[in-house]
Amino acid sequence: MKKIIQTREIPVIGRYDVVVCGGGPAGWIAAIAAARSGAKTAMVEQFGFAGGMATAGLVLPISVFTYNDKLVCGGIPWEFVRRMETVGGAQVEKPLGNVAHDPEVYKLTAQRMLLEAGVELHYHCTVTGCCHKNGHLTHIIMDTRSGPQALCAMYVIDATGDGAICNYMNVPMQKKTMDMQPASLIFCLGNVDTDKLGVDHHNKQGVNMHHEPIQKALQELAQTEDVPQFGGPWFCHILHDGFTLVNATRTFANMADHADATAAECKLREDAYKLTELFRRVDPAFKNCYLAYTAPICGTRETRHIIGSHILTGEEYLNQVHFEDAVARSAHPIDIHSAYDTRQRITFLKDAAYIPYRSMIVPGFDNLIVPSRCLSADETASASIRVQAPIMCLGQAAGLAAAMCTKDHISIHDVDIPTLRQTLISWGVDI
Ligand SMILES: Cc1cc2nc3c(=O)[nH]c(=O)nc-3n(C[C@H](O)[C@H](O)[C@H](O)COP(=O)(O)OP(=O)(O)OC[C@H]3O[C@@H](n4cnc5c(N)ncnc54)[C@H](O)[C@@H]3O)c2cc1C
Structure with a gap:
């Protein structure tokens, strides 16, 4: 393949403690968690609204907040659901805590919550690259309506679903052991x-x-x-x-x-x-x-899976292993759709599973956190975590962790886990 080299000067239009790339369920909740915790936060999103698959992909319902009617995915995601409910934009189905919603109410409610938290929004901006050295990110490059622009970032949250930043930074990826789950246009x-x-x-x-x-x-x-x-x-x-x-x-x-x-x-x-x-x-x-x-875009269930500090396995997941650094839970079954026919392999959980912080961070990368569906879990565990409530909860933990690190400029690997967990518990997360 023929290649060309292009060099260009790119204006740096902002400096932030935390830059969240992608405004899907992981990203927009992460941005609110970071901003509410005192970090100067930006969110970069290629569309003109938040929600990712939930709005651009028309993926309904939001699954699942509860196990046997007990709330496990609390905090900002649940606050969001209640807020949509009060204006008639959401209906919580019991006992699963599946949430049917009006995608337009979702967009408006998310936007209001983001702006109220003080998140600076960069809509219609596609992240196309980043500047990094020795695993440390300094800038995010984006294509905007005004041409290419850069944001200077102390910490970066890759919530692009596909792990776009991870890909630009050559974060190691897991090898596929089964067919990728199919795409669907809703x-x-x-x-x-x-x-x-x-x-x-x-x-x-x-x-x-x-x-x-x-x-x-x-x-x-x-x-x-x-x-x-x-x-x-x-x-x-x-x-x-x-x-x-x-x-x-x-x-x-x-x-x-x-x-x-x-x-x-x-x-x-x-x-x-x-x-x-x-x-x-x-x-x-x-x-x-x-x-x-x-839907404006065809839905993606699965693409890359990173190799993080811990690869959460299906076995750990099905046995509800409780990790010392557990930051979120998922009550959704393991849900594997066949790529080539109608089949679906479902394994129901005995109880909600735990997801460790280490599945969102990568050895050798000190200011990158990855709460999106491409996080470090094998294909079996990912087939449950990928649904929206646990992904939102992971976003919440990632945003809080990044904000905590900005205070002392420490590596995301050195975040104080007991304080992180205690804060999440005080927000309503059952971990
Ligand atoms: C067909 C289908 C059915 C599903 N069914 C359910 C269900 O019933 N219940 C459920 O809870 N979940 C369901 N899911 C899963 C769920 O929707 C996703 O796994 C979840 O949305 C993942 O969240 P995320 O934030 O990681 O990624 P996404 O939702 O993909 O969000 C990523 C965001 O990043 C943005 N982005 C990506 N790249 C860039 C870039 N380079 N620059 C700027 N922005 C970028 C995207 O525009 C998007 O807003 C389903 C998914 C599919 C496809």
């Missing part, structure tokens, strides 16, 4: 008879809530005609009558590769239309439905 159907549809609430512990009759009907149709590859399907209410979000399309794609991501977007948009047509035929609730819109 879409919204209008004019659905939502009362007739019934099963769109996740209201039972230990049960997978896909729509079984429609799954069977599509599988039967596939014997005689062309049915696109699908998962579930899962339907989720966005709290407006007549509308339902559909999680059903799927294809294998490495979403950290731009050619794969482009192909996935094109294929899944076609499939969303085909599936809508099939839903109309197989279930009366969809008889008069129409495809109202697709």
